[in-house]
Amino acid sequence: MKFRFTDCIVLLIFGCMTFFHLRGFNRSSQKGFPGEEMASVLSHVDFEWPKRRQHLLFFIDFRDFSCMTCLDSFLDFYRRLPPRFQTEDSMGILVLDPEKRDKTSSEIARVKLRGFVLSNHIIFPVQVDRFHVFRGIAQEGTSVVLFDYDREIIKRFLFPLRQQDLDELFRCLTD
Amino acid sequence: MSSDRERFLTVLILLALLVPFLVAERKGPTKISLDEVLSIGNLEDGALFQWVGVVADSHKSIYVTDAMDYALKKFDPEGNMLKTTGGRGQGPGEFSAPRLLDCSEEYVFVSEQYQPVIKVFDKDLVHRYNIPLRAPVGDMKVLGDDLVAVMVLTPQRSSTILFCDQKGRIVHELNYAGNSSGILMDMVSFDLDSQGNLYLAYNFADRIEKFDKSGNRIWSKKLLGVKQVERKRISSFVVPTEIVFKDVALDGSGNIYVLGGGFSKNPSRDVYVLSSDGEHLTTFTLPDTSHCIHVDKDNFLYSRANEGITLKKYRMVLSRVR
Numbered sequence: 001m002k003f004r005f006t007d008c009i010v011l012l013i014f015g016c017m018t019f020f021h022l023r024g025f026n027r028s029s030q031k032g033f034p035g036e037e038m039a040s041v042l043s044h045v046d047f048e049w050p051k052r053r054q055h056l057l058f059f060i061d062f063r064d065f066s067c068m069t070c071l072d073s074f075l076d077f078y079r080r081l082p083p084r085f086q087t088e089d090s091m092g093i094l095v096l097d098p099e100k101r102d103k104t105s106s107e108i109a110r111v112k113l114r115g116f117v118l119s120n121h122i123i124f125p126v127q128v129d130r131f132h133v134f135r136g137i138a139q140e141g142t143s144v145v146l147f148d149y150d151r152e153i154i155k156r157f158l159f160p161l162r163q164q165d166l167d168e169l170f171r172c173l174t175d
Numbered sequence: 176m177s178s179d180r181e182r183f184l185t186v187l188i189l190l191a192l193l194v195p196f197l198v199a200e201r202k203g204p205t206k207i208s209l210d211e212v213l214s215i216g217n218l219e220d221g222a223l224f225q226w227v228g229v230v231a232d233s234h235k236s237i238y239v240t241d242a243m244d245y246a247l248k249k250f251d252p253e254g255n256m257l258k259t260t261g262g263r264g265q266g267p268g269e270f271s272a273p274r275l276l277d278c279s280e281e282y283v284f285v286s287e288q289y290q291p292v293i294k295v296f297d298k299d300l301v302h303r304y305n306i307p308l309r310a311p312v313g314d315m316k317v318l319g320d321d322l323v324a325v326m327v328l329t330p331q332r333s334s335t336i337l338f339c340d341q342k343g344r345i346v347h348e349l350n351y352a353g354n355s356s357g358i359l360m361d362m363v364s365f366d367l368d369s370q371g372n373l374y375l376a377y378n379f380a381d382r383i384e385k386f387d388k389s390g391n392r393i394w395s396k397k398l399l400g401v402k403q404v405e406r407k408r409i410s411s412f413v414v415p416t417e418i419v420f421k422d423v424a425l426d427g428s429g430n431i432y433v434l435g436g437g438f439s440k441n442p443s444r445d446v447y448v449l450s451s452d453g454e455h456l457t458t459f460t461l462p463d464t465s466h467c468i469h470v471d472k473d474n475f476l477y478s479r480a481n482e483g484i485t486l487k488k489y490r491m492v493l494s495r496v497r
Contacts, residue, residue, distance in 0.1 A: 065225065065243070069272050069289055075263075107218045108482050112243055115224025119244035119263065 053149040054172055056085055058092040060126070061138045065112050073160035074142055075120055077169075085124075085173055092126035095138035106130050148172045206494050207448060207459040209476065213488035215239075215254040218481065222256055223248070225483035228276030228285070231471040232298070238283050239486060240273040247273060247285055249300055260300040268294065268302030277317035284323060286312040293323060295341070307343040314364050322346070326363060334361035336373060349390045351375060359414055364422045368429060368451070376420035376433045379404045383420070383433055385453060394453040399438050424470040426491075430456065432476070434468045463487070 064070040078086065094113050096106065110128050117126060129135070137143070142159040146169060153172065157165045215237070216223030224243030231237050235252035246261040247270075261270050272288035282303065283296045293306040293315065310329035317323050321341050334352035337345050351373070352361045363375040371388030381401035385393040404415040418436030421443065425431055429451040439445040443464035448456045461468075465479035476489045 072271075104218075104481075108484055111218055111221070111484050112224055112482075114221060115241075115243040119224075119246075 054085075054089070054174070055147040056081075056090040056173075057145040057147065058090065058124075058126075059134060059138045059143050059145070060092055060094045061142045062094055062096045062109055062112075064142050065116065071116075071142065071159070074144075077144070077159075077161055077166070078120070078122065080166075080170075082173055087123045090124040092122070092124060093134055094126055094128045095134045096129055096132060098132060098135050101132070144169075146172060205448070205457045207457055208492045208494070209459065209462070209489040210492055211487060212475065212490050213254050214480075215250055215486040215488075216481075216484050218484065223484055223486060226479070226486055227274050227483070228467070229469045229477045229486060230276045230278050230283070231469070231475070231477070232278050232283075233280065233472065235471075235473075236298070237477075237486075237488075238276055238278060240270075240276050240285055242272060242274070242288075243483075245270040245273060247276075247283065247296060247300055249298075258300050260296070260302070267305075268296070270294070275312060275315050277315060277323075279317050279320045281320050282317075284315065284317050286315055286325075291327070293325070304341065306339060306341055308337075308339065313362055316365065316367050318367065324365075324367060326365060328362070336365060349373060349386065349388075351384065351386055351390070351392075364420065366423050366425045366431075368425055372451075374423055374425065374431055376423035378418050378420060378436075379415035381419050381438070383423070383431070383447075383449065383453070385451070396449065396453045396455070398433075398447055398455065399435070401438050421465075422467040424468050426470045426474045427472060428474075432468055432470055434461075434465065 058074070060071075060074070081090070094109060096109050106128065113126060113128060116122070137156075140158055143156050144159070145154065145156045147154055151172065155168075157169065161169070216226070223239065224241055226239045227242045228240040229237065236257070237250040237252070237254070239248045239250065240246070241248060244261075245263040246259050248259045249257045251257055260268060261273065263269065263271065265271065270285070270287060271290060273285050273294075274288045275286040277284050278298075281297065283298065283300070284306075285294045285296065286292075287294065289311055291308040291310050291312075293308065293312065295303050295306060297303055306323065308325065308327060310327040313326040313328045315323055315325045318338070322338060324336050324338050326336055334350055336349045336351065338347040338349075340346055351363070360379050362378040364378065365373060365375050367373055372393070373386040373388070375382075375384045375386070377383070381397045381399045383396045383398065385395075387393055399419065401419055404417055404419060406413045407416050417438065419438050420433050421436045422434040423431060431449040431451065433447045433449065434443070435441075435445040435447060436443060441460050443466070444461040445458055446461060446468060447458050450456055461478050463478070463480035463485075464482075466483075467479070469477040471477070474491055476491050478487055478489070479485070480487050
């Protein structure tokens with residue numbers, strides 16, 4: 001019984017310290033210490049992005065690298081994008097062949113990606129899906145996912161894009 | 176008397192047993208082993224990303240087309256990159272999908288995968304002119320500065336080798352399969368020897384053939400026992416699903432090298448070697464899968480490794496199997 005009581009006291013003290021610590025942290029934030037950063041983080045959490053409310057996520061199927069013209073539609077679309085989608089408001093994921101899971105295959109994919117990015121002047125970051133997380137999404141081939149927070153749309157488009165796909169995408173993608 | 180007869184019979188039996196071994200030693204099958212002499216491109220250096228076509232000229236320079244960065248690249252005999260040209264585009268010297276490659280004394284010829292054109296460069300990789308064609312090129316062989324043989328991808332001319340000048344005018348044609356037996360079914364890789372004989376390896380049939388320059392079939396050979404390649408309907412077309420033979424090349428002695436596709440024991444690695452008479456001499460296996468093979472004038476073999484990031488050059492070492 002005595003042990004439990006002591007335990008409760010310790011927990012109470014610890015709780016109070018945590019409470020005051022947090023309050024102190026918040027107060028210092030409001031004074032401008034990391035305040036602006038914090039506000040920025042919170043707004044991202046709440047999806048309160050003041051200007052950029054559309055993003056693109058490309059899933060590039062590695063198998064399309066064996067047929068360069070299979071990626072023509074992707075490259076033509078990339079070149080027509082407003083500048084911000086060619087740079088920081090897009091991201092790419094290179095989805096690997098599910099039958100090739102060894103380290104060398106992953107290295108080969110990385111080298112080919114480098115060649116593809118350099119020769120086509122692609123600026124946005126592209127990551128290699130080394131752990132095959134996105135294999136399911138790329139089963140049908142290379143695609144792009146549009147995130148439009150204004151219109152509350154998350155939609156995937158398969159390459160080659162049809163004219164109606166292009167019309168829909170460019171209606172949402174503004175500078 | 177009886178003892179002499181026994182001795183005679185013993186010698187006779189021994190001879191009968193030895194003859195097959197003696198003949199086998201004399202006419203034993205050829206074995207080819209590969210000795211790597213050069214490797215261009217690796218996972219670090221970015222020299223090659225996905226090479227497609229290769230040719231070595233009489234000065235031992237090596238030219239390579241790279242589909243990933245739309246480039247034509249030149250390497251010295253030690254494998255150092257000397258120059259690269261190209262880039263994605265439709266302008267002179269640019270590519271949409273560079274593919275096959277061959278050279279004459281003065282020029283390097285590059286085909287585009289989906290365009291009816293051959294782009295011609297000098298040995299410094301400066302674009303000189305285009306050879307316009309009626310359809311994209313399936314395979315090609317340069318016969319001189321002003322003459323190129325092509326197999327074009329069109330239903331109307333699917334089983335014909337066209338000999339074109341630098342303006343794309345057809346100066347001669349050779350039909351090898353009569354009427355077409357279906358879309359892509361007559362598609363071949365081919366090579367020509369110095370006498371003008373034509374060697375064909377069918378891409379979607381188990382058939383290797385030799386024609387003389389007048390178009391007479393000299394021989395036809397099946398190697399793999401493939402009866403028919405499975406076909407699949409895509410839209411309104413019925414197309415074959417598996418490649419039987421991927422490429423063919425000749426060496427300086429007239430031997431024929433055929434790279435096997437999906438029906439081979441080691442797909443895209445087995446190379447069948449035939450004499451100019453069509454006799455199957457031997458089969459050897461490449462260390463890595465390849466989409467093509469090239470044999471230069473000094474009988475060095477070039478093939479792919481690391482899915483097109485590496486080009487390997489091998490010395491072919493011939494030996495007799497005892």
